[in-house]
Amino acid sequence: MVLAVPDEPARGRKPVLRDELAAVVVKQQDPPERLRIICYTKWAMSLVNKRIVVGLGGGIAAFKTVELARILMQRGAEVRVAMTESAQHFIGPTTFSALTGHPTAIDLWDKSYAGEMHIDLAQWADAIVVAPATADLLARAVAGMANDVLLATLLCANSPVLFAPAMHERMWLAPSTQRNLQRLLADGANIEGPVRGLLANGQEGMGRMQEPALIADAVEELFAETRSLSGKTILVSAGPTIEDIDPVRFISNRSSGRMGYAIAQRACRRGARVILVSGPVSISPPGGVEAVQVRSAVQMHQAVKSRAGEVDAIVMTAAVADYRPVAQASDKIKKQTGGMTIELERNPDILAELGKTRVGTTPILVGFAMETRDVVSHAEAKLKSKRVDLIVANEASVAFGGDHTQATLVSHEGNQPLAPMSKRELAERILDWVYSRIK
């Protein structure tokens, strides 16, 4: 028996309402005796009656926007599409007209349209999502240009706007693109992605457009209760630290940084200024955060301490090494006969120091406790000894590496065990907690 979540509901089957789990058993043809359980909460009608303008810039990822439009419609939204001229080199407007049942807006000067198409579209929209958002399109949006129907619509927008950038890594990392991104965020736009992965030319890198279903989730969030953190500054520490023994060897741990990066991304989405102090990880910082890269616990200590005075909350997800070698050899240590002992000394306890030196209740302090046993009782002890506000307790075997985890929120008000969930969802729960204290 296979438990599967397919990408789309079978033809003619009715989508279900959010949180309503529909499980249907379908006879599978190959092999005929196998049964397949299909859970389709994915098609929750969460965007019912929402009017979404989907805009396309001229990038290879434009073909994925067909899928995005389809998902938005499956979730109940009414969709209209606007394309730049460049976008039409990558996909035809007819595809979207057929899909949405409405003409695709491609020409500001369309003689058949009586009125001002861009103004009508902007007024009609409850939200605008631009996917793919090219480097050029972001630059034009920052400059307030209105030289095609999509840019003119964006300039008239009085509803939330979400950009899903997609481009080659070098375009993404160009200072001008990063500057434009900051400006758009400051102007109130939302950014989803990009992510690291295979790019159009077959190279691996940062700049791949976020997957359509996740862009659709981000569109949904535009309509969610805001729980805004705008005007607040949140520092998040993430990843492992590395304690060098010699130029080629070190002591570290298996932290992937995913939890901290998820919190940084979600806090940024809620409008906070986010400082992400990160040890070495293989994932890229989310767009819009101020990333501070460190290596050792001592460097992380300095980076956090020097910024603690300017922030409203600190969320320490980093797996900071408790000990470091007393001495770091400047040359590779040579093999010797017999055993070897490395003398270690204590690293600063960053969280405890923040708790001890804090005056009043600002910044709010959130720590993580990862244990292999007695997880909650260790977290309760940590909450008191480090004088912090919240400890997120989780077990090492479920928390390390993957995208999912299971945690208990341990605070002075009591313990709140949470169901297994994605790190992204846990990030939201932690930020909800911070939001309730920060106001």
Ligand SMILES: Cc1cc2nc3c(=O)[nH]c(=O)nc-3n(C[C@H](O)[C@H](O)[C@H](O)COP(=O)(O)O)c2cc1C
């Ligand atoms: C084959 C091809 C692929 C391209 N892919 C991208 C891309 O993924 N992202 C991007 O920012 N620009 C890409 N460009 C460049 C844009 O198409 C170009 O900057 C264009 O002016 C963007 O127009 P727009 O502002 O309407 O999006 C590509 C160009 C070509 C010829």
